[in-house]
Amino acid sequence: MIHAIAHLIDDASFGGINRMLEYMEASPDLAKIADHRIVRVRRGQLTAPPLGADLIVSHLSVNWANLPMLTALRAAYPTTPIIHVEHSYSERFVALHVEKRDRFTALLRTAYALFDEVVAVSETQGAWMLRRGFCPEGGLKVIEPCVELAPFLAVEGHREGPDIVIGAIGRFDLQKGFDILIDAFQVLERTDVELHLYGDGPDLNDLKARAKNNPKIVFKGYTSDVPEAMAACDAIALPSRWEPYGLVAIEAMAADRPVLCPRHDGLVGHIAAGARDIGENSVTGWAAAIERLHVEELREPNAKTRTHAAEAGERFAKAWGSLVGRVLSKEDKEAGAA
Structure with missing residues (x-):
């Protein structure tokens, strides 16, 4: 029955x-x-x-x-x-x-x-x-x-080129903490890293003002094709101030993209599954974590996290x-x- x-x-x-x-x-x-x-x-x-x-x-x-x-x-x-x-x-x-x-x-x-x-x-x-x-x-x-992960699991390969693209995807509001990420890019010393923000929401204008036309901070707008957006990035950042779970993390793992996040709330479980702990969820914490990134390492296939997502x-x-x-x-x- x-x-x-x-x-x-x-x-x-x-x-x-x-x-x-x-x-x-x-x-x-x-x-x-x-x-x-x-x-x-x-x-x-x-x-x-x-x-x-x-x-x-x-x-x-x-x-x-x-x-x-x-x-x-x-x-x-x-x-x-x-x-x-x-x-x-x-x-x-x-x-x-x-x-x-x-x-x-x-x-x-x-x-x-x-x-x-x-x-x-x-x-x-x-x-x-x-x-x-x-x-x-x-x-x-x-x-x-x-959610339906087949389109993410279908993503093949990684970006090419010497620069690093970090993606941030979600609703532009206080919870998601994109302002923290933008401020971190404003104090970043390295010049080979870009931040691509995908989404929309009530804080859009505030976030754009905070970005101050920094050419390394790119607003890509809302997208219904999140797998394609992830394919265009080297890593996915989740600077959430609070996050009971964080679906973007499992989607990024399915697309074989490293997840960068702080160790709190539901993000703790994603770190246990292979996401990268950036340390303190602050401007200095994110800036320090981004300074440590290596492009070759980010593009290395990760069978463990992808299998975790596939299951x-x-x-x-x-x-x-x-x-x-x-x-x-x-x-x-x-x-x-x-």
Whole structure:
């Protein structure tokens, strides 16, 4: 029997969550587990949508404004298992943005108590959630996100030439830390390195002003062909201020491009898989790390990281299969006992 799973999402952007859900909808391996349907809801709405599903998976924002919706969802489907995937919060996020820690803890504990299971998107995030007591250990599982990686795995070869091109890809906002990278290039002593920024977002004008027309800092604009963008780079930088997981890292590994990132939040797991620890996520930290780069080393094929990325889809499907099977079998047993 193929079960129906409704994935609830209130994020309208073309970001990692939506790309992951589209992958889940289309993946033949995940289709063996269940029929995955994306259900879009308005952020902050007060009523639960009509759902005909055996299992509900929330990818919704957890905040005080959305708590009535989450509560309504639980009330509307009291016997249907509901899983929540935490895409947004991490230890670094709280350190940088949360002043009232007790209130934040109360929010997460209240919201997570509405769900049968909570999914963290990285081991580091999951360990932090357990350490802070946001949810019980038995009610949390770690599943690293995945998207369609075949176009990245199809990237062949590396750039030629004596110069180094470092790519930075993503939304131009505070989280992604591209301002840190730009400032590092402004103090860089070597002249054979370029920074290519791919993306768009609310901080575009501020980032361009910060770049001060430096010819070594190139704004390439938004691209829908991320594999092609990565093929034009020697390495991919992730200067994120906080990052529960970091999909760009696994995409870069699939394209056989070295990943440069700091050691915090979900990026710790990417470093364990072969990404390069740049040290402190600061202007001086990035400048020092870039000064140490060697073009020949960056272009050396890395079978280990590419294999790790190639197996991400299998790990993802296996983890979801295990979780869905466990939750629904538990539900069947409880129904039988009743």
